[in-house]
Amino acid sequence: xxxxxxxxxxxxxxxxxxxxxxxxxxxxxxxxxxxxxxxxxxxxxxxxxxxxxxxxxxxxxxxxxxxxxxxxxxxxxxxxxxxxxxxxxxxxxxxxxxxxxxxxxxxxxxxxxxxxxxxxxxxxxxxxxxxxxxxxxxxxxxxxxxxxxxxxxxxxxxxxxxxxxx
Amino acid sequence: xxxxxxxxxxxxxxxxxxxxxxxxxxxxxxxxxxxxxxxxxxxxxxxxxxxxxxxxxxxxxxxxxxxxxxxxxxxxxxxxxxxxxxxxxxxxxxxxxxxxxxxxxxxxxxxxxxxxxxxxxxxxxxxxxxxxxxxxxxxxxxxxxxxxxxxxxxxxxxxxxxxxxxxxxxxxxxxxxxxxxxxxxxxxxxxxxxxxxxxxxxxxxxxxxxxxxxxxxxxxxxxxxxxxxxxxxxxxxxxxxxxxxxxxxxxxxxxxxx
Numbered sequence: 392x393x394x395x396x397x398x399x400x401x402x403x404x405x406x407x408x409x410x411x412x413x414x415x416x417x418x419x420x421x422x423x424x425x426x427x428x429x430x431x432x433x434x435x436x437x438x439x440x441x442x443x444x445x446x447x448x449x450x451x452x453x454x455x456x457x458x459x460x461x462x463x464x465x466x467x468x469x470x471x472x473x474x475x476x477x478x479x480x481x482x483x484x485x486x487x488x489x490x491x492x493x494x495x496x497x498x499x500x501x502x503x504x505x506x507x508x509x510x511x512x513x514x515x516x517x518x519x520x521x522x523x524x525x526x527x528x529x530x531x532x533x534x535x536x537x538x539x540x541x542x543x544x545x546x547x548x549x550x551x552x553x554x555x556x557x
Numbered sequence: 558x559x560x561x562x563x564x565x566x567x568x569x570x571x572x573x574x575x576x577x578x579x580x581x582x583x584x585x586x587x588x589x590x591x592x593x594x595x596x597x598x599x600x601x602x603x604x605x606x607x608x609x610x611x612x613x614x615x616x617x618x619x620x621x622x623x624x625x626x627x628x629x630x631x632x633x634x635x636x637x638x639x640x641x642x643x644x645x646x647x648x649x650x651x652x653x654x655x656x657x658x659x660x661x662x663x664x665x666x667x668x669x670x671x672x673x674x675x676x677x678x679x680x681x682x683x684x685x686x687x688x689x690x691x692x693x694x695x696x697x698x699x700x701x702x703x704x705x706x707x708x709x710x711x712x713x714x715x716x717x718x719x720x721x722x723x724x725x726x727x728x729x730x731x732x733x734x735x736x737x738x739x740x741x742x743x744x745x746x747x748x749x750x751x752x753x754x755x756x757x758x759x760x761x762x763x764x765x766x767x768x769x770x771x772x773x774x775x776x777x778x779x780x781x782x783x784x785x786x787x788x789x790x791x792x793x794x795x796x797x798x799x800x801x802x803x804x805x806x807x808x809x810x811x812x813x814x815x
Contacts, residue, residue, distance in 0.1 A: 442613070442692075444609075444610060444613060444696060445610055445613030445614045445616070445617060445692055445693060445696060446609035446610050446611070446612050446613025446614070446616075447613065448609075474617060474685075474688040474689060474691075474692050475684070475687075475688035475691065475692075476691075477688070477691045477692040477695060478692075479695075509699075509702065510702070510706070529599060530599035530600075530602065530603060531603060531699065531702070531703050531706075532599070532602050532603035532606035532607070532699075532703070533602070533606075534602070535606075536606050536609055536610060536696075540599065554699070556695050557695065
């Protein structure tokens with residue numbers, strides 16, 4: 392599902408897959424789509440990562456965690472933050488979407504549907520507790536920049552929805 | 558001669574970036590003041606979320622500006638250690654959080670501009686600025702949707718919310734025209750295909766703002782008296798107090814880092 396060019400050295404995939412987003416520990420940075428490239432040049436691993444949101448405070452931690460994981464595997468490394476192409480929720484892999492939902496965060500809808508639910512015009516986000524789509528927007532902004540707050544009108548469960556970013 | 562021209566261009570680009578970034582910095586700081594003080598938990602979190610987006614955007618701009626300056630300046634120096642007259646944000650964004658209507662009116666009047674501005678900056682010949690704009694615009698779309706929504710809710714709300722929103726719009730209206738004034742750095746960057754010609758954004762801006770005000774059943778202010786000065790570093794009395802708080806840690810503990 393990950394589009395755009397993504398150049399990841401085969402030897403590094405497993406190591407990087409074990410690094411997770413500190414705010415959503417079940418989600419690996421690989422499934423999140425924030426690792427844009429990882430190559431070995433003259434014995435040094437160069438990793439390019441891209442932020443989900445400009446102000447995402449997790450990026451510094453992710454950079455440090457990548458270095459730690461690579462060091463443990465015997466690699467020296469450098470990380471660089473790149474902005475282009477800008478991250479989109481389309482880059483979250485199917486496995487990443489499942490991890491989000493297992494963790495209690497509703498995965499992003501398509502752009503049009505996202506707009507409808509965030510203006511509270513349609514009810515489309517599925518409650519992760521009871522499966523009902525009779526859910527309403529509580530707030531367009533949630534516990535982190537990437538999420539909105541929803542509540543289920545059937546089972547009354549409040550939950551986070553990961554906003555579509557395109 | 559060639560070198561001198563390149564040097565001047567670098568200076569203008571540096572100033573141009575500050576002109577963009579200072580708006581986000583000062584507005585982000587204003588919204589940050591609401592941390593723990595928003596009228597409801599949800600609006601508090603929304604305002605601080607928007608603040609965080611803006612600070613993130615500012616970091617991208619200032620990191621780039623520091624690289625262009627190339628004299629050891631850092632993003633923190635640029636953000637925290639200038640004097641009041643060296644900040645070139647528009648007057649609109651430094652206006653205080655008088656009440657929630659003011660906070661949302663200020664946000665709305667800026668967001669509509671910000672979105673239009675970034676849609677143009679995306680096309681910049683400068684690839685870094687274009688990349689930053691492409692990143693920021695995705696976030697700002699959410700900001701604009703949020704603030705427009707509140708203009709409609711409060712304007713077309715109770716008698717009291719309507720009166721307060723009308724007052725906020727009337728008071729802040731005087732700061733809108735400055736958004737479309739060109740600075741020297743603007744002119745230099747427009748001619749290089751790097752900058753955005755803000756004068757061209759004006760008509761579409763007022764059209765969009767007026768449409769929302771109409772839905773909100775608010776009156777469109779008729780005053781043609783507009784304040785300006787921020788882009789030249791001449792600010793309202795509110796900025797000094799904001800900077801005192803913003804700069805406190807760097808002034809008290811020079812060079813401190815997180």
